[in-house]
Amino acid sequence: MKRIIFIITIFLTIFLNAQKYNLASSFPISDEYFGLKIVDEYRNLEDLKDVKVVNWMKSQSSYTDSLINLIPNRNYYLEKRLELDKRQLYxxxxxxxxxxxxxxxxxxxxxxxxxxxxxxxxxxxxxxxxxxxxxxxxxxxxxxxxxxxxxxxxxxxxxxxxxxxxxxxxxxxxxxxxxxxxxxxxxxxxxxxxxxxxxxxxxxxxxxxxxxxxxxxxxxxxxxxxxxxxxxxxxxxxxxxxxxxxxxxxxxxxxNNPELNIGKESYPAILTFNSDDLYYIGILVDSEDFRNTFIISKKDLLNGKMNWKKLYTKDSKVHNIRLIGNDLFFLSGYNSSNYKLCKTNILNPDFKNPKTLIPENENEVLQDYTITSDGIYYTTNTNGVEAKLYLYKDGKNILIKLPYVSGNIDLQSKGKNFSDIWVSCSGWANDVQRFRYSLQTNNFSLENLVPAIEYPEFKDVIVEEITVKSYDGTQVPLSLIYNKNLKKDGTSPVLMNGYGAFAESYSPYFSISYLLWANKGGIVAVPHVRGGGEKGDQWHVDGQKLKKPNSWNDLIACSEYLIEQKYTSSKKIALLGASAGGILMGRAVTERPDLYGAVIIESGVLNTLRVEKNGTGGTTIKEYGDPNNSIEYKGLLEMDAYHHIKKGEKYPAMLISTGINDPRVKPWMSTKFVAKLLANNGSENPILLKIDYEGGHGGSIPIAQRYANIGDIFAFAFWQLGHPDYQPKENTEQ
The missing domain is CATH 2.130.10.120 (Prolyl oligopeptidase, N-terminal domain)
Structure with a gap:
């Protein structure tokens, strides 16, 4: 059929116009925050038991599926991943x-x-x-x-x-x-x-x-x-x-323990380290790395006594503890943003003036450690992308040369009584390799559980690690992944993926998704914005609560840099974020819609003023802020992408997805965001809501389903950024 592609174009136009007449019902609610009135136009969409709400969500999701189905090469990513999986065997x-x-x-x-x-x-x-x-x-x-x-x-x-x-x-x-x-x-x-x-x-x-x-x-x-x-x-x-x-x-x-004042939204958990330990450590898990912690003797607990005693509080800034006999090892963030490794005696602990084994390094963040019979192996990272391995032995720090330059290192050992140590190295363009390290021979021997696979199709992909000056002069690390033959003429489509929250470092890992994007002529950009842990505890603090605008301002600075340096141009950047990364991407696009051609947000936190009503609201307020606090609510309002949608603003195309079973970020966050965008958007760009009725927060779904979801992201982003393989073209032949 000679004009079939032209017909597809017509269908796309019809679909886009049809959506304008399917707006969600709005029943505004006015809330008052310390004298400031805030109108929530779509509070009614939070009721996921309302039949009208459910039907609107389903109609939007069906519309999204129908539209994405019309994109040429929509199944490219899914088919390619399944093909590469067969090469890997398992x-x-x-x-x-x-x-x-x-x-x-x-x-x-x-x-x-x-x-x-x-x-x-x-x-x-x-x-x-x-x-x-x-x-x-x-x-x-x-x-x-x-x-x-x-x-x-x-x-x-x-x-x-x-x-x-x-x-x-x-x-x-x-x-x-x-x-x-x-x-x-x-x-x-x-x-x-x-x-x-x-x-x-x-x-x-x-x-x-x-x-x-x-x-x-x-x-x-x-x-x-x-x-x-x-x-x-x-x-x-x-x-x-x-x-x-x-x-x-x-x-x-x-x-069971009312005297400990455990909050209803904290998770009381237990830590065990060695089978012969004399104590159990109890922690109250929340969104922070520093936690209120308790101790009890094993004998007492197993005999029915519940005499837990406070060991340390959040203010001690203790993290990543290990117990050996009466010695407690830990990473300390107390007066040390990049952390130091310390030790104290459990019988008379001192967490603010402990014995320091490994002092803070101003250029490297101490990330992890494991204790063996040979000593303490530990890892550091610079800017979140350059990993190093050390051994602390007999009071000395020994730098161990890795088999190859790595962006990320994982350690695994059998415990304090064994010398066995395994080191897994990986990077943006290097698949993970697992090595056994021998201190006696200073040698790494390959012990992969999965055979190393060659990917010759990615041989021309390179990685560039740079820093970009943000609005206030702060140097922000930026990882770039692209084909070495790419021309910096401002035409390359960019997929910018970031997070910037909860002190999580976006460390390098081998991502076939990124490599496939690069092979299609695109650039993957990972800005390591404030709010993450790439540059230590202070880097996290500087992207929290009232300082959260640093996160999206860092991302905007990275976007502008890529445009200035001719890697790409305005409207050729697609933002991709998930969960707390929804704040980052949601506020970047509502602040600077002119910079971006597409935005994809999965299970995004997009309505932070309602964080208390979210799936993990009680713990995440420690990261975002408390709406009942006269100061912190201002930060929540500033980072709330939903409340920053402006009437008549020309927004780029967006694909907002969520899982109906998500226990962490409620599906109504995405639903409200899309509803308000549809009612206020001044452009003709599609604003799509996609609901996975078999999924949750992104994990715990079959791999083919996950590949299909990523495939939709690829197709949508490439379509909106103008990639020729994903554009319906009119066939003018008569």
């Missing part, structure tokens, strides 16, 4: 190595949609399949649930100290909340009891008793994420194998 994750050298891990073969649990005795041991989640029968959904209806993924495995038992956490449809089963490893049989109402892959984990007879986990009294009490008043529970899981043994909670 992937391995969640590796656990215990002291007797047993390996437990998740493995997904090419063509499989979910990972299974495998086991081997030693690195060279024979691989054995332990568990396939297709056999799981949910206690919550009933044993009669069909396997096609409920697709469960394993999101965490936790072996006992001796490896005789294995706890397996399973979840479905992105809900994150899990059911936990227990396997007898030797018999390869699953015990009949199922633990429910927990979320170990995200909060608290599963911590085994030293005799392998049971474990601790965090119990959620309410698991309906639409309930106002969801994820509140959680409790640390001790479960003994063979007992009825419904008979809870509460060992650490506000109910």
């Amino acid at each position: 992937s391995i994750s969640n590796v656990k190595i215990i002291s007797n050298n047993k390996y437990f891990y998740l493995k997904k073969n090419a063509g499989e949609t979910v990972a299974k649990v495998y086991y081997r005795n030693g690195f060279l041991g024979k691989e054995e399949l332990l568990y396939d989640p297709v056999s799981f029968n949910s206690l919550i959904n009933g044993n009669s649930s069909s396997k096609s209806e409920h697709k469960y993924l394993i999101n965490l495995i936790s072996p006992s100290w001796d490896g005789s038992k294995l706890a397996i956490s399973l979840t479905e449809k992105g809900k994150e909340l899990s059911e936990v089963i227990i396997m007898d490893v030797k018999k390869k049989t699953v015990l009949p009891e199922i633990i429910t109402n927990t979320n170990p892959s995200n909060i608290g984990g599963i911590k085994w008793l030293e005799d392998n007879s049971g474990f601790f986990y965090i119990y959620y009294p309410v698991i309906d994420n639409k309930d106002s009490l969801f994820a509140k008043n959680t409790r640390l529970v001790l479960y003994k194998i063979g007992e009825d899981p419904k008979k809870l043994k509460d060992v650490f909670s506000n109910i």
Whole structure:
């Protein structure tokens, strides 16, 4: 058919015009914040049980699917990723190595949609399949649930100290909340009891008793994420194998320990380090790295005594602790933004004047460490992109030369009594490689669990690490990934991906998604803006609460730099952010809509004034601010992208996606943002809402589904940025 592409163009026009007549109903509510009245035009869309709201959301999502289906080469990314997966043969994750050298891990073969649990005795041991989640029968959904209806993924495995038992956490449809089963490893049989109402892959984990007879986990009294009490008043529970899981043994909670003043929105969790430790450490988990922490002797807790004692408070700025005997090792942010490694005695602790083992380095952020019989191995990073490895031994710091320059390092060891140490190195254009390091020979030997794969199609992709001066003179690190043959003529499409919150460093990792974008002639830009942890604790503080505008001003400065240096031009940049990254991208585009050609936000925090009503509102106010505080509410209003939408402003095209089961960022945040944009946008650019009715906060979904979601992002961004492979073209031949 000679004019089929022209017909597609007509359809696109019809679709875009049709959306203008499907605006959401608005029932404005006026709130008062310390004398300032704020009108919320679409408060009614927060009611996800309202049939009209549900129907509008579904109609918008259907419209989005119909429109994206018309983009040429829409399936390019999905097909390419599945093709490359076949080359890889299989992937391995969640590796656990215990002291007797047993390996437990998740493995997904090419063509499989979910990972299974495998086991081997030693690195060279024979691989054995332990568990396939297709056999799981949910206690919550009933044993009669069909396997096609409920697709469960394993999101965490936790072996006992001796490896005789294995706890397996399973979840479905992105809900994150899990059911936990227990396997007898030797018999390869699953015990009949199922633990429910927990979320170990995200909060608290599963911590085994030293005799392998049971474990601790965090119990959620309410698991309906639409309930106002969801994820509140959680409790640390001790479960003994063979007992009825419904008979809870509460060992650490506000109910059980009222004298500790545990807030209803804190998660009481437990830390274990070695099977022969004499103490348990209890922490109150929230959005911050520095936490209120308690201690109790193992003997007392296991004998039913609940005499927890305060160990340190947030003000001590203690992070990443390890316990060996009576010695407590920790990273200290107290008067040291880049951290120092310290030690104190648990019997007479001093966290503000401890013994300093490794002092703060003004140019490198101390990131992680592990203790072995040879000493303390630790890693640092400069600007979040240049990693180094050291060994602290006999009072000296020894720099260890890595096998190759790395942007990111992960350490794994078997514990304080063993010399075994594994170092995993990776970068933007280097797939992760796992090495065993020998101190005796000062040698790295490759011990990959997955065969190294060659990707010749990416051989011309290069990485450029630079710094850009922000509006106030601050130097902001910027990572650029592109083909070495790219011409700096201002025509390249840019995918700018960032986060900038919760002290999370956007460290380099091997991303085929980025490399595929670069192979299409694009540039991937990762601005390491304030709010993250790339340049230490102060870098995080300078992007919090009232200082949050630094985050999007840093991103805007990076955007302007790329335009000035002819990497790209205005309207050729697509912003991509998720979760707290929604603040970054939402405010960048509402502040400077003229700079961007497309914006994609997944599960974005877009209405921060309503953070208390969000999925994790009680903990995230520590990061964003408290709307009930006469000062902090101003910061929340300033970072609220929803309230910065202006009538008649010409906004770029946007694809706003969310998962209906998201327990962290409520779907109404995205819904309200899109509704207000549609009613106020002065341009003809599409504003799309895409709802994943099988997903949650982005994780815990089958890999093909995730690839399809990224494929839609690729297609939408390239379409809007003018990439020729994604443009409907009129065929003028008669």
